[in-house]
Amino acid sequence: MRKGVAEVDRFCQYNSRVGQHGLSVEPWTFMMKTLCVALFAAMSFSAAAKDLVTVSDGWIRATVPAQKATGAFMQLNAAKDTRLVQVSSPAAGKAEIHQMDMADDMMRMRPVDGLELPAGKQVDLASGGYHIMLLNLKQQLKDGDTVPVTLTFENKAKKRESLTVQMPVKPINYSAAPSASAAKH
Numbered sequence: 106m107r108k109g110v111a112e113v114d115r116f117c118q119y120n121s122r123v124g125q126h127g128l129s130v131e132p133w134t135f136m137m138k139t140l141c142v143a144l145f146a147a148m149s150f151s152a153a154a155k156d157l158v159t160v161s162d163g164w165i166r167a168t169v170p171a172q173k174a175t176g177a178f179m180q181l182n183a184a185k186d187t188r189l190v191q192v193s194s195p196a197a198g199k200a201e202i203h204q205m206d207m208a209d210d211m212m213r214m215r216p217v218d219g220l221e222l223p224a225g226k227q228v229d230l231a232s233g234g235y236h237i238m239l240l241n242l243k244q245q246l247k248d249g250d251t252v253p254v255t256l257t258f259e260n261k262a263k264k265r266e267s268l269t270v271q272m273p274v275k276p277i278n279y280s281a282a283p284s285a286s287a288a289k290h
């Protein structure tokens with residue numbers, strides 16, 4: 106059992122025991138039961154997204170004061186075909202999925218509306234390729250900070266699931282261990 110689920114379970118068991126002691130506690134018990142069901146539903150929802158896509162080696166590039174944008178990088182592994190369609194972070198006013206490519210001998214990056222994640226295939230979000238762009242940053246991001254980033258996936262049936270990952274901020278000159286596709290750049 107996942108740690109969070111165990112905690113909710115303990116919380117719910119405790120509250121149903123409290124509910125057995127008096128006659129006047131029925132509405133309270135009912136409310137607690139409803140709340141517990143809702144909590145379980147929310148938790149199994151996030152567990153499902155976790156089982157769907159594995160995020161590894163995530164990091165965010167640190168910023169200098171007054172810098173308003175930075176990149177977030179990671180490796181994604183989907184268990185079933187899905188698509189990354191939306192990103193957000195409380196640290197940024199806006200977040201986008203970006204693609205970086207060469208056009209007329211110039212490196213440019215542009216937002217894309219989604220990134221395909223084929224089942225069983227590792228997709229790298231790395232410097233020089235796809236990445237997550239955090240824009241309108243609310244404060245400077247420093248080495249050692251941790252920033253939550255929420256990824257939303259959509260499958261072929263248009264069903265959406267979200268996953269929040271805690272991403273460490275790494276120094277400006279940091280680069281992740283070279284992976285097969287990053288080496289091409």
Ligand SMILES: [Cu+2]
Pocket residue numbers: 176203204214215236237238
């Ligand atoms: Cu970008």
